[in-house]
Amino acid sequence: MRKYVIRRLAFLLVSLALASVTLFVLLRIMPGDPANALLPVGATPEQITAAQHQVGSDLPLIVQFLHWIRDLSTFHFGTSIISSYSVGPEIASRLSLTVPLTLIAFVVAVAIAIPLGFIAAFKAKTWYGALLNGFSQLGIAIPVFWVGVIFIFIFALKMMILPSGGIPPEGWANFPGMLKYLILPVATIALVMSSSLTRYVRSATLDVLGSDYLRTSRSLGSTFTQAMVRHGLRNAAAPVISIVGIELATTFVGAVVVESVFALPGLGSLLVRAIAQHDYPVIQGVLFISTFAVLIIGFFADLIQRLVDPRLITNLSGGLK
């Protein structure tokens, strides 16, 4: 297991290094000059030259790359070339919204999906099992922004019981206010995420229910519950954990859509604005953090999966040797 963790960590570091180079190169391939976002119509040629010098877009690419690596190594991520703020603290401030939003939605989604998935599997041949399956299919088919718009229409505009978007000016200092503003975004993400998770839980449980080892365990005298607890749950959990990790990472990166619908100042909205302004340090910083989050979630998902199912470590070690 230790060897596996070390190998996995090394892979994570190499991935991050590759990501830092790729991000830099891809952004510079994009046409355009960040200095343009600073200038009004009517700017003189001298103003254009001065702006290019200020944002550093007149520097050779290798120098710009070295600056990026320097900023990365200090976790400072440089300074916004449009707005002059330090990128690191701004990302931290945005994460203080995106991380709780994603995690709360994730916990709610898992809390909904596991019991529903089980019920859908155990009662697959009943009408309500089929109904649950149908609902989860529907949840997957409906785009997340549409769910958000419908929720706003019902709960904010018609019933007037929840805000339609934004956050209180005081942020988390107004804790109850923040909770109130997060209810609809969390419900939106949780509904969509739980729909797909329910399907995976149902499918994994159905596989287990039809397995030889469960039948053998029952024939040796175990009750259904004993057989499920001893053999079924672990086997069903492994593929679900892997999917849960992917779902969590996707939700974190995809929070931009929900943040746009609900006007939330999270990491996604920071990225969208930065892309529109060609604010390279901000784009690089946000994408790097997102890449890091995806890799770290994958790392922990793999680790938990292997703790639940030790056969995976043996197989991997054998395969790599």
Place this chain on the structure above:
Amino acid sequence: MKAAKHGRKLGVIGVALAVTLGLIATSAPANAASADATINIGSLYEPQNLDNTGGGGQGVVEALNGNVYEGLYRLTDAGQVENVLATSSKISKDGLTYTFTLRSGVTFHSGKAMTSADVKFSLEKVSATDSKSARKSSFKVVKSIATPDAKTVVVTLSSRSISFIYNLSYIWIMNSTAKDFAAAADGTGPYKFSAWKRGSTLTLVRNDSYWGAAPKNKTVVYHYFNDATALNNALLTGAVDVITSAQSPDALAQFKSSAYKISNGQSTTKLLLVFNDRVAPFNNKLVRKAVTSAINNAKLLASIWGDYGTLIGSMVPPTDPWYEDLTGVNPYDLTLAKKELAAAGYGKGFTFRLDTPTYDPHPAAAAFIKSELAKVGITVNINSVTDDQWYNNVYKKHDFAATMQEHVNDRDVVWYGNPDFYWGYNNASVTGLINQAEQAPNARIQASLLKRANRIIATEAASDWIYLYPQIVVASSTLSGYPINGLNSQFYAYNIVKG
């Protein structure tokens, strides 16, 4: 035993829920008394930074101009220039020397007294090498700035400039000893800058040591949105009290009730079909006139803005002193358009590329123009461009045949006097009239000269001025005292009363 444990757990959950819901319930804003009210302003224009000479964008003008920062002069919502930090000015007979006397007893929010050194610093900041101010070129005329004492500023110009006082209304007087202009603000205005949560809100609080009349509210919070629908929803749910500039006319129907007020004010933003007047076929004024006459601007305006907006037929909006209705100069007339095309040698039409910004209303307007021009044999290839591509290829390199753009400033017809400007309009008599106007001895002569220049520009269809945007402010009916005109994006908050 087991049941008791479950009971405790349920009890704990119940208490937690009750506390959470109780806290949520108590978080609803209380109805404050008017003088201590918080005004929540909804806007689509978040500042890029807080420095109006550092590329802060129109959002920083909307939030801070006149509220946190003040100039020597102020442009009122009605378009008049009035004294603020300068109590008087004396102009020499040759019109080259301006002596300003500063208001006494004015301090910055940090407590430092405002002096002539701050005024000099602020003027020089606009014309500095790294300045990104849209007004930088207007201050090229400044030759020197002297500060004989703390209350006097003497500005010497290299040539007469009738617009000098007017241009000064754009210049914020900043604390010359302040260090950070991008993320903090230390002005002399009725509000102190309190906090800016990027992507969300910018908060101003009443300056109790203000030299002038106290604001009629205590706190102003600008709430920023990227999406017009989200902004409208915020007004509908009471999260904001007013929308500074409504940009989705289709959504106005939901505000047509006694709970809201819709103001149709004066705007200075024009939508232009800009021709590259340097290159064929648009270097031929007959072609430009033909294209202008072939597009039914009234129909386009109605389809985009319904009953709002104005046709003006030139670059000059009604709030400029040299405005006149020139919509009849190049009327919508397909027969005339075809005749002009034939006279220009393009009887069989031609094809051109229309560089179109990707944001509204440009794509819809470009599609309309394409279908209109097809009626006179002109083929339009619509080329969508990002802001950045527009700035690089159109504005800087002049690599375009025609494009669409919004021009937001007032009094900007003078750009047609600069042959190097991106549209390349080059008429020596217009340049001469505009230069003469700037050096005119009084405002009446200035207006008369600019009227003549504008008439030539319109007659030659230097561009097609499709329409003047409406300035629509939508507010809760409990609100009053807010500005209704969107002159240069400013939004004074100090007279707003709630309730």
